[in-house]
Amino acid sequence: MKTNNQLKSLSIFQKAILSLVATLSIFLASVKSFAQSVPEKVEVDVNTGGDAVWYGQPWVWVVGVALFIVIIIAITRNNNSRA
Template sequence: MKKAYLSVVAALVSAITFAQEKKGELDVNINSNGGHNNWYASPLVWIVGAAIFILLLVALLRGGRSAD
């Protein structure tokens, strides 16, 4: 009985998967922002930001030392 049930279920699943409608062409548009670049996507922004961060870090670490 178990084999008969599994056979029927397998036949139905097979019929459902083959019955999917196939479309002619698939067009996927991944440009969701209308062609405008985000400011944070520019490598120059990351380089300038890292340079400012390093300068601030150096200034904070050297600012605690005394001149004696």
């Protein structure tokens, strides 16, 4: 076995590093699997006051986009009176 001969030729320091890396890899794999477990169901209500902020209202966005389009049209249209 080539792998067995390679392990025999390693120094003590290299074997210690190899075993440390293997142990750390197994530990990190178990931590990863533990982190993926399903936690208990937690419900959080971020809107505690009941009042939404002004920029969260859809009509504000509609008015803002319409105003933006009107401003862009006014700036970019060809005005022949200045020519």
